Amino acid sequence: MAHVLVVDDSSTMRGIVSSFLSQNGFDVAVASDGREGLAELGKDPAIRLVVSDINMPNMDGLTMAEKIRNELGNKDVRIVMLTTEDNSAIRARGREIGVTGWIVKPFRGEAVLGPFRKFCGLA
Amino acid sequence: MSEPTTLAAKVLLLEHDPAHYQALWDFGQTLGLVLLPRSATDALATLAQHKDLGGVLLAEDLPGDGAGAGALALAQAIHRQRPELPIFLRRCSAQPLGEAEARAVAHAWTDLDTLRGAMEHSLFSLRYPTELVNGIVELTSSAIRSMFPHALVANEPPYVVHDRIIFGQVSTLIALESTWCRGYMMLQTEESALRQGMMQGFGYEGVGGDLNFRELNNLLGETTNLIWGAFKNRYIPPQAFANQQTQVPIVINHEQKYISFGSQDPQLCIRYQLSDPRRPGLPPLIIVQRLIFNLLWSPEGFNEFAAAPAAQADTGELELF
Numbered sequence: 531m532a533h534v535l536v537v538d539d540s541s542t543m544r545g546i547v548s549s550f551l552s553q554n555g556f557d558v559a560v561a562s563d564g565r566e567g568l569a570e571l572g573k574d575p576a577i578r579l580v581v582s583d584i585n586m587p588n589m590d591g592l593t594m595a596e597k598i599r600n601e602l603g604n605k606d607v608r609i610v611m612l613t614t615e616d617n618s619a620i621r622a623r624g625r626e627i628g629v630t631g632w633i634v635k636p637f638r639g640e641a642v643l644g645p646f647r648k649f650c651g652l653a
Numbered sequence: 654m655s656e657p658t659t660l661a662a663k664v665l666l667l668e669h670d671p672a673h674y675q676a677l678w679d680f681g682q683t684l685g686l687v688l689l690p691r692s693a694t695d696a697l698a699t700l701a702q703h704k705d706l707g708g709v710l711l712a713e714d715l716p717g718d719g720a721g722a723g724a725l726a727l728a729q730a731i732h733r734q735r736p737e738l739p740i741f742l743r744r745c746s747a748q749p750l751g752e753a754e755a756r757a758v759a760h761a762w763t764d765l766d767t768l769r770g771a772m773e774h775s776l777f778s779l780r781y782p783t784e785l786v787n788g789i790v791e792l793t794s795s796a797i798r799s800m801f802p803h804a805l806v807a808n809e810p811p812y813v814v815h816d817r818i819i820f821g822q823v824s825t826l827i828a829l830e831s832t833w834c835r836g837y838m839m840l841q842t843e844e845s846a847l848r849q850g851m852m853q854g855f856g857y858e859g860v861g862g863d864l865n866f867r868e869l870n871n872l873l874g875e876t877t878n879l880i881w882g883a884f885k886n887r888y889i890p891p892q893a894f895a896n897q898q899t900q901v902p903i904v905i906n907h908e909q910k911y912i913s914f915g916s917q918d919p920q921l922c923i924r925y926q927l928s929d930p931r932r933p934g935l936p937p938l939i940i941v942q943r944l945i946f947n948l949l950w951s952p953e954g955f956n957e958f959a960a961a962p963a964a965q966a967d968t969g970e971l972e973l974f
Contacts, residue, residue, distance in 0.1 A: 614882020638969030
């Protein structure tokens with residue numbers, strides 16, 4: 531069972547985030563776009579945190595977040611966007627959708643370990 | 654406001670006369686030229702070794718290569734091999750150039766003022782503000798360090814190039830669009846050196862899988878994405894996200910490792926060296942960055958934008974909503 535779902539179309543980025551989280555006691559699942567992410571989340575109720583890129587093929591990260599909240603009706607899972615986007619309009623859309631937090635890449639694991647543990651009930 | 658920076662350009666120097674040689678050497682210092690002095694015999698080989706040349710300085714009375722070919726024949730041979738390189742011919746005679754010779758020689762000169770004008774027109778036709786060049790180096794170095802946290806990252810002095818030859822086997826291309834520029838950024842590196850760097854432990858543990866070419870492509874792709882994101886966040890104001898339709902074809906020749914963006918303007922080029930702090934004797938991994946503003950370039954627009962910079966993002970920090 532996974533605590534965290536990492537969604538990114540870049541296998542390098544998935545590797546960086548998931549290996550850091552695994553080394554720090556998280557169970558990690560991965561998906562390569564928003565569509566796969568939705569499917570993963572649908573079949574694993576143990577996921578407490580979704581860490582997702584925005585710009586991805588097939589389905590982008592914000593659309594996935596919107597579907598998690600509205601179509602799956604999942605209001606509990608924490609959704610953190612991990613993205614190069616720092617545009618205020620895009621952030622505002624994320625906030626409106628119900629995204630929990632925002633990280634501008636690059637990923638620095640040590641900076642987010644505390645909150646991630648709390649989100650997953652590991653603190 | 655940001656002043657244009659003095660960027661270097663590498664120029665092949667084919668000059669035998671000691672007085673002219675010294676005068677050109679001093680001239681090069683003032684204009685920011687990195688001169689590569691060579692003889693007629695090794696001129697063509699030098700073209701092959703130095704893909705990143707900006708031009709050629711050639712004396713009309715340069716002694717030949719021993720096979721009877723003179724400087725004007727050499728100019729034509731250089732032009733055939735590297736037609737993008739402007740040739741600056743120091744004239745010694747009043748005899749008009751033949752048609753083929755004139756086609757090969759971009760600029761003929763007899764005095765340094767004429768040469769300066771010709772070089773400023775062709776080698777340094779785009780001015781890159783110092784603040785922009787420094788900013789690009791800073792954000793790129795930071796992105797490279799975040800992807801290769803165990804490598805020492807240093808950059809060579811930025812310079813301008815006219816060649817269209819791709820360095821190495823792995824390259825990426827991403828569009829850059831702002832109110833003050835439109836063009837592309839490329840990253841280029843050698844596949845085997847990148848694999849070797851990852852085997853030495855430059856990257857994160859476990860990242861890159863079995864380091865096949867797809868994994869290595871992806872690694873350079875993600876590095877490009879990080880640089881692009883940082884560039885966008887720092888230099889692209891929100892009003893730049895307007896619909897921009899103009900495009901030009903990009904020509905790629907895989908056999909020749911050649912890419913053309915349809916512009917003759919000099920490209921900003923920066924080489925980054927990634928070395929292993931535990932094995933200082935090993936050759937570094939080289940990543941070459943090129944910026945090609947072929948669709949729009951307005952240093953004045955950049956200056957206006959740079960005068961009122963946007964707040965920079967705290968990368969890597971979690972902002973809770």
